[in-house]
Amino acid sequence: MIAVVILLAVAALAAFAIRKNIALVGLLTAGAFLGAIALVASTPVDDTGELLDLAWRLSPLGRLAALVLLSTLLLLVIAVWIDEPAYNFFPTALAVGAAAMAVLVLTTPIAIYAALLLALLVPVGSFTFQVDRNRSAEAAYRHFSFVALGGCLGITALALAGTLSREQPTNTFVLLVVILVVAFALKLAAIPFHTHAALLATEVPTAALALYFGVLVPTTFIAFAQILTLSGLLPEIVQIGKVQDLLLALGVVSAVGGAFLATGSTELRRVAVYSVISNLGQSLVGIATLSGPGIVGALATAIVSGAAATQQLLAVGTLERRSAGGKPSAAAAPLAALAFVIGGFAMIGAPPLVAFPGHFFVGLIAYSYSGTIGTLLVIATLGVLVAQLRAAMAIFGTAPVRWRVERRPVAGVVGVVVFAALLAGGLQPDGFLQPIADFADEFLRALHPL
Amino acid sequence: MLLLAVVAVATLAANSARQLRFMAVAFFAVALAANLIDDGQLSATQLAVAGVAAFVSATIVYIAARDPRFGEDPGWRLPVATIVAAATTAATFSFLRTAAGEDIRIELLGEDPSGVTTEVAAFWLLSSGIAILLTARGAVRGSLGALLMLTGTQLLVRLVPGPHLALTLLLSWLQVVVALAGAFLILNQRAVREAA
Numbered sequence: 001m002i003a004v005v006i007l008l009a010v011a012a013l014a015a016f017a018i019r020k021n022i023a024l025v026g027l028l029t030a031g032a033f034l035g036a037i038a039l040v041a042s043t044p045v046d047d048t049g050e051l052l053d054l055a056w057r058l059s060p061l062g063r064l065a066a067l068v069l070l071s072t073l074l075l076l077v078i079a080v081w082i083d084e085p086a087y088n089f090f091p092t093a094l095a096v097g098a099a100a101m102a103v104l105v106l107t108t109p110i111a112i113y114a115a116l117l118l119a120l121l122v123p124v125g126s127f128t129f130q131v132d133r134n135r136s137a138e139a140a141y142r143h144f145s146f147v148a149l150g151g152c153l154g155i156t157a158l159a160l161a162g163t164l165s166r167e168q169p170t171n172t173f174v175l176l177v178v179i180l181v182v183a184f185a186l187k188l189a190a191i192p193f194h195t196h197a198a199l200l201a202t203e204v205p206t207a208a209l210a211l212y213f214g215v216l217v218p219t220t221f222i223a224f225a226q227i228l229t230l231s232g233l234l235p236e237i238v239q240i241g242k243v244q245d246l247l248l249a250l251g252v253v254s255a256v257g258g259a260f261l262a263t264g265s266t267e268l269r270r271v272a273v274y275s276v277i278s279n280l281g282q283s284l285v286g287i288a289t290l291s292g293p294g295i296v297g298a299l300a301t302a303i304v305s306g307a308a309a310t311q312q313l314l315a316v317g318t319l320e321r322r323s324a325g326g327k328p329s330a331a332a333a334p335l336a337a338l339a340f341v342i343g344g345f346a347m348i349g350a351p352p353l354v355a356f357p358g359h360f361f362v363g364l365i366a367y368s369y370s371g372t373i374g375t376l377l378v379i380a381t382l383g384v385l386v387a388q389l390r391a392a393m394a395i396f397g398t399a400p401v402r403w404r405v406e407r408r409p410v411a412g413v414v415g416v417v418v419f420a421a422l423l424a425g426g427l428q429p430d431g432f433l434q435p436i437a438d439f440a441d442e443f444l445r446a447l448h449p450l
Numbered sequence: 451m452l453l454l455a456v457v458a459v460a461t462l463a464a465n466s467a468r469q470l471r472f473m474a475v476a477f478f479a480v481a482l483a484a485n486l487i488d489d490g491q492l493s494a495t496q497l498a499v500a501g502v503a504a505f506v507s508a509t510i511v512y513i514a515a516r517d518p519r520f521g522e523d524p525g526w527r528l529p530v531a532t533i534v535a536a537a538t539t540a541a542t543f544s545f546l547r548t549a550a551g552e553d554i555r556i557e558l559l560g561e562d563p564s565g566v567t568t569e570v571a572a573f574w575l576l577s578s579g580i581a582i583l584l585t586a587r588g589a590v591r592g593s594l595g596a597l598l599m600l601t602g603t604q605l606l607v608r609l610v611p612g613p614h615l616a617l618t619l620l621l622s623w624l625q626v627v628v629a630l631a632g633a634f635l636i637l638n639q640r641a642v643r644e645a646a
Contacts, residue, residue, distance in 0.1 A: 051616070052613060052615050052616035052619070053612075053613035053615070053616055054613045054616035108613065108616075108617075110607055110610065110612070110617055111613075111616065111617060111620055114617070114621055114623075114624050115620065118620075118624055121624075121627050121628060121631045122627065122631075124631040124635065125631075125634055128634070128635075137639050137641075137642050138639075140635060140638070141588065141589050141592060141635050141639065144589070144596070144631055144632070144635055145583055145586075148583065148592075148595070148599060148600070148628060149580065149583055149584075149596075149599070152576065152579065152580075152596075152600055152602070152603045153580075155603045155606075156572075156576060156602075156603055156606055158610075159606040159607045159609065159610050160546065160606065162610040162611070162612070163606075163609045164546065172545075172546065175545075
C-alpha cells in the first residue's frame with residue numbers, strides 16, 4: 001500500500017514541475033489517481049507491511065475510505081482540468097492524496113497525525129488566489145495557524161500519553177484527552193472553532209474548498225477515530241465521564257450551530273460548508289456515544305458528507321462563474337443547479353441514498369443516550385433541510401425562457417455521478433457499512449481491552 | 451543544561467527580532483541546540499535528518515524575507531509571549547513531573563538520560579510558539595510560532611518508544627512543509643500590503 005503513497009507523492013513532484021502545462025498536468029494527475037484507485041482496489045484487505053519500522057495495514061475501513069477519497073479527488077481534478085484550469089491545484093491534489101493515503105494505512109498514532117498535518121498544510125497554496133482582490137491570503141493564514149496550533153497540541157498530547165506511566169492521576173489523562181479533542185475540533189472546524197472555515201468559505205476558490213471539505217475533513221474525522229482506537233486512551237475516556245460529555249457537547253453545539261448558520265446564510269458556499277459542519281457535529285455525537293451504531297453512523301455520515309460537499313461546492317463554483325458576478329441562478333447553469341439540489345439530499349441524509357443509514361444510526365443512538373440530545377440532532381437536521389430548501393429556491397427563483405444544459409457541464413456531470421454512487425450505495429448498503437462496522441468492532445475492543 | 455539555556459536565549463532572540471532574516475537565523479540556533487540536547491534518544495542519523503530539516507526550514511524563511519529589513523516589530527507581544535511561555539512551562543513541567551514522581555538530577559554539562567532537559571526545552575518551545583502564534587498579526591510571526599511549536603513537539607516525540615527514525619523523518623518533512631507554507635503566506639501577505 002505504501003506503493004500508492006509513493007506513486008502519488010512522486011506524481012505530485014512531477015506535476016509541480018510541469019504545472020503550467022494544464023493539458024499535460026491534468027492528464028498526469030488523472031492518470032496517477034486512476035492508477036492509485038486500481039492499486040487500492042486490487043490490494044486485499046488486511047494487507048500489512050513495514051517501512052523504517054513503521055507498520056502499515058490496509059484495514060477494511062482504510063480501503064473503503066481510500067476508494068471514496070481517491071475517487072473524489074479524481075472527480076475534482078477532472079472538474080478543475082476541464083472547467084476551471086488552476087495550475088497549482090494538480091500537485092496539491094496529488095500531495096493531499098498521498099498524505100491522506102498515509103493517514104489511512106499507517107498504524108502509529110503519531111505518524112498518522114503527522115501525515116494528517118501534511119495533508120492539511122499542503123492546500124494553503126491552492127487557497128490563495130487573486131490576493132489583491134479578496135481576503136484569501138488572510139483565510140489561508142488563519143487555516144495555517146489553526147492547523148499548526150491544533151496539530152502540535154495533538155501530537156504533544158499523544159507523545160505525553162505515550163511516555164507517561166499508566167499510574168497517573170486521573171486529571172493528567174483528562175488533560176491529555178481534552179487537548180487531543182480540542183486539537184481535532186480545531187482541524188474539523190467544529191463550532192466554536194470554526195472561524196477559519198467561515199473565512200475560507202467566503203474567500204477561497206470553490207475547488208480548493210471542495211478539496212478541504214470533501215476530502216480533508218472526512219480524512220481528519222477518520223484519523224480522529226483511528227487515533228483514539230490506537231492511542232490506548234479509550235479505556236481512560238470510558239472511566240472519565242467528563243471527556244465523553246465534552247465530545248457530546250462539542251458535537252451537539254456543532255450540529256445545531258452549523259444548522260442555524262446554514263439556515264441564516266444567503267451564500268450557497270456557506271450553506272454547503274455549514275451543512276458539512278452540522279453533519280460533523282452529528283458524527284462527533286455518534287463517536288461520543290462510544291457505541292457500535294454510533295461509531296458506524298458517525299463515520300458513514302462523515303464520509304458521505306464529504307462526497308456531498310464536493311458535489312455541492314463544485315456546482316456552486318460553476319453557478320458563480322456562469323452568473324458572472326450576479327446572483328447564482330439555475331438559468332445560467334441548470335445542470336450544476338440540479339447537482340447542488342441533489343447534493344442537498346445527501347446532506348440531510350434522505351433515503352434511499354447511502355447517507356440515510358449514517359444519520360439514522362446516529363439519531364437513534366443519540367435518542368437512546370438522551371432524549372434531549374436526540375431532539376437537538378433532529379432540530380439540526382431540520383435546520384439543514386430548511387437551509388438546503390432555501391438555497392434551492394434561491395437558485396431556481398428565476399426561471400429562464402428555455403431550459404438548456406450549460407456548455408461544458410462538468411460540475412453537473414460530477415454531481416450526477418456522485419448522486420448515482422450514493423444511490424447505488426443506498427440500495428446495497430452492506431458494501432458501504434460492513435467495512436465501517438469492522439472498524440467499530442476494533443474501536444469497541446480498544447474501549448474494553450481484555 | 452547549557453543547551454537548554456541556549457534554546458531559551460535563542461527563542462527570546464527570535465521572538466524579539468524585527469527582521470525576518472534575523473528570526474530565521476535565531477530559529478536555526480534554537481532548532482540546532484534543541485536537537486543537540488543529549489538524552490540518549492537520538493541517533494546520529496536522526497540528528498542529521500533533524501539538523502538538515504532545521505537548516506532547510508530556516509533557509510526557506512530567510513529567502514522569503516527577500517530584503518534584510520523586512521519583518522515585523524513585536525512590540526508588546528514580546529513581553530506577553532515571554533511571560534506566558536515562562537509561566538506555562540513551569541506549570542506544565544511541575545504538573546507532569548509531579549505526576550511521574552521521579553527524582554530529577556540535572557548537570558550543567560554532559561548527557562541527561564532522565565530526559566528532564568528535553569522536556570523543559572519542549573514545554574518552553576511549545577508555550578513560546580503558542581504565545582507567539584496567538585498574538586501574531588500575520589504570517590511573519592505566525593510562521594515563527596508554528597516552527598517553534600513543531601520543534602518542541604519533535605523533542606517530546608523523541609521520548610516516545612517506537613520507530614524513531616521514521617517519526618523523525620515524518621516530523622522533519624512536516625517542519626519543511628510548515629516553513630514552505632509560512633514562506634508562501636509571507637510572500638502573499640506582503641504582495642497584498644504592497645498592492646494596498
